[in-house]
């Protein structure tokens with residue numbers, strides 16, 4: 275049996291926390307009773323610099339039920355960073371880590387499915403929303419369009435997956451090698467590889483409190499997703515430059531023909547063609563420079579070039595050690 279740690283980022287969630295804690299303790303008790311997870315499994319609340327009573331509540335929960343524990347960030351660092359902080363803390367104790375929002379929008383019973391997939395040998399299991407009926411039409415449409423855009427930009431992303439997922443300890447350890455500051459976890463995790471699968475669930479409405487993601491934050495998160503994972507926008511500039519330059523060439527030929535037929539106003543041709551040609555060349559040059567900046571950008575992220583899934587030599591050593599232990 276493996277030790278499971280839930281990681282729950284909380285920002286001003288005093289209204290939600292008691293409900294979430296109750297639901298979690300019920301679920302954990304059943305899972306432990308059914309011997310699906312180890313009895314020393316825990317729930318880690320990450321207080322992301324809340325301004326309300328969230329941290330006091332977490333302390334109280336910890337005192338009354340040892341299963342609940344918490345960390346408090348020094349200030350508000352945002353959902354993604356809070357999540358990372360929680361996962362990095364949990365991996366010291368847990369074999370598997372499930373990240374979930376504090377608002378119970380994600381169906382907690384999907385964890386059963388996660389554990390089934392884990393038993394089949396998955397290192398990462400993504401929770402995927404099977405329907406978005408409870409979301410507003412606007413949110414549904416923007417989300418759809420956004421996922422499609424990301425896919426077009428070459429970002430490997432799991433459709434309709436937010437940050438509700440199970441990760442094994444070694445997957446989280448692998449994630450640690452991605453030392454980037456601009457965090458967009460749902461784009462990074464698929465980059466890890468390893469055996470992974472999805473479990474779908476119905477997403478609910480927030481039960482109490484309000485969304486901590488107003489439109490402005492959502493937009494900046496969306497832009498973060500693109501700019502931290504794709505350098506394709508730069509390439510777009512290069513193509514645009516090329517197109518504009520080609521247009522200027524076509525114009526040049528066209529005007530040359532007109533000039534031969536003596537049908538042009540003096541001076542106009544050279545002016546227009548040079549404006550287009552120079553504009554095109556400038557865009558092209560910016561694109562080329564951008565291409566190198568893109569490279570520098572990716573280098574500065576220090577992402578690992580590879581991660582090893584299975585190492586037979588190490589596996590032999592491990593099983594030999596195990597056998598020695600038995601004797």
Ligand code: UDP
Pocket residue numbers: 282283284285286287322350351352353356374375376377379484485486487
């Ligand atoms: N959250 C956080 N830090 C923030 C904003 C949000 O830790 O700066 C947490 C919040 O407490 C919740 C999760 O991130 O557990 C998702 O936030 P929310 O439910 O408000 O987002 P939505 O579901 O509306 O996109």
Ligand code: MG
Pocket residue numbers: 375377379480485
């Ligand atoms: Mg929510």
